[in-house]
Amino acid sequence: MKNNSHKIDHALLNAWMDNELDSDEYAMFDDHLKECPACRKEVMSHGQISSLITKNIEQAAENTNFGPMNQRLFDALEKRNKPWWIRLARFMGTGKVLIPAGTLAAVVLVFFFSMQPAASISGPSALVSSVSGDYASVMIMETPNEQQTIIWIQETASIDNKDHKG
Amino acid sequence: MSNTINSKESDEERLVARLQRGSEEAFVLLVQQYQQRLYKTAYGITLEREESLDIVQEVFLKVHRYIGSFKKDSNLYTWLHRMTVNESLNWIRKMKRRFKWLHRPVESEDGNDFIYPELGSEDYAPEKLFQDKEMKTILFDQMKKLPEDARAIFMLREIDGLSYDEIADILKIKRGTVSSRIFYARKRLKENLAGYFDQTT
Numbered sequence: 171m172k173n174n175s176h177k178i179d180h181a182l183l184n185a186w187m188d189n190e191l192d193s194d195e196y197a198m199f200d201d202h203l204k205e206c207p208a209c210r211k212e213v214m215s216h217g218q219i220s221s222l223i224t225k226n227i228e229q230a231a232e233n234t235n236f237g238p239m240n241q242r243l244f245d246a247l248e249k250r251n252k253p254w255w256i257r258l259a260r261f262m263g264t265g266k267v268l269i270p271a272g273t274l275a276a277v278v279l280v281f282f283f284s285m286q287p288a289a290s291i292s293g294p295s296a297l298v299s300s301v302s303g304d305y306a307s308v309m310i311m312e313t314p315n316e317q318q319t320i321i322w323i324q325e326t327a328s329i330d331n332k333d334h335k336g
Numbered sequence: 337m338s339n340t341i342n343s344k345e346s347d348e349e350r351l352v353a354r355l356q357r358g359s360e361e362a363f364v365l366l367v368q369q370y371q372q373r374l375y376k377t378a379y380g381i382t383l384e385r386e387e388s389l390d391i392v393q394e395v396f397l398k399v400h401r402y403i404g405s406f407k408k409d410s411n412l413y414t415w416l417h418r419m420t421v422n423e424s425l426n427w428i429r430k431m432k433r434r435f436k437w438l439h440r441p442v443e444s445e446d447g448n449d450f451i452y453p454e455l456g457s458e459d460y461a462p463e464k465l466f467q468d469k470e471m472k473t474i475l476f477d478q479m480k481k482l483p484e485d486a487r488a489i490f491m492l493r494e495i496d497g498l499s500y501d502e503i504a505d506i507l508k509i510k511r512g513t514v515s516s517r518i519f520y521a522r523k524r525l526k527e528n529l530a531g532y533f534d535q536t537t
């Protein structure tokens with residue numbers, strides 16, 4: 171009971187608190203603790219801090235509203251799961267852009283039609299150079315999230331081969 | 337925590353199988369089941385509530401993306417927990433880089449820089465403070481003052497109850513480093529909070 175003044179073995183004490191001693195060491199330190207108020211006090215104050223930390227973190231977790239995070243999570247997943255054309259359709263449906271479906275179809279037709287003479291085209295830059303003719307309007311858009319480029323060409327006149335090739 | 341291991345394992349296996357088949361209900365279940373535990377881990381390391389929510393969200397997004405390559409014989413929670421720890425540490429590193437100029441100077445060795453006016457006041461009662469919000473502020477302040485790596489290691493021990501070997505494994509550091517960081521964190525906290533606790537015993 172009276173060895174109040176010894177130098178506390180803090181390393182041992184830490185290992186004891188963390189369950190990192192083997193059983194012999196355990197028994198020894200347990201015995202020592204019964205005898206030594208200094209070490210008991212040390213263990214006690216570490217224990218207080220420890221329980222205060224645990225209590226506060228646990229309380230924070232219990233009081234946290236996960237709802238908004240869950241909402242963001244499932245929104246992100248929905249976006250990830252939906253095929254791009256559904257997202258595109260939604261984007262179009264927002265009213266920011268209105269493209270008649272017929273024009274879209276025309277775009278595709280003009281696009282492929284104009285590709286016919288240049289058979290050896292392989293990349294997008296080459297495609298652009300092969301398009302020729304008169305158009306009332308050409309609109310290039312990008313979808314906000316995916317950066318997919320939509321080229322909208324409204325054709326008015328028949329294609330005549332004025333040379334636009336660079 | 338004390339559920340029988342067998343039933344828990346098979347529950348988990350079933351959940352993983354459903355997740356791998358792309359079941360949305362299984363994913364909702366996963367989120368409900370683990371978010372609070374993972375949040376505790378993230379919050380313990382970052383000590384930031386909003387960031388911890390973002391971290392947990394990111395972990396679930398990763399689970400959703402990579403569940404297909406998850407091996408059936410590994411432990412789901414271990415995987416989730418590991419990702420949470422890594423995300424949390426990444427966040428800390430990022431913040432450290434970004435706000436270097438805000439970084440607190442290294443404290444004096446004796447810890448004497450820690451002075452709160454309440455300490456000297458006449459009606460200073462540690463028992464009361466212990467439950468006080470004030471105490472929480474003081475505690476968190478001191479935890480934030482710890483070096484990030486020491487705090488993270490210490491919190492993995494305190495909050496998640498991991499052993500030195502488990503922590504060493506997750507962080508890919510030596511066991512000796514784990515024990516010395518925990519030792520250090522504990523010592524600092526005790527020194528800096530001493531005035532608030534000593535009289536309670």
Ligand SMILES: [Zn+2]
Nearest residue numbers: 178206208209
């Ligand atoms: Zn002793």
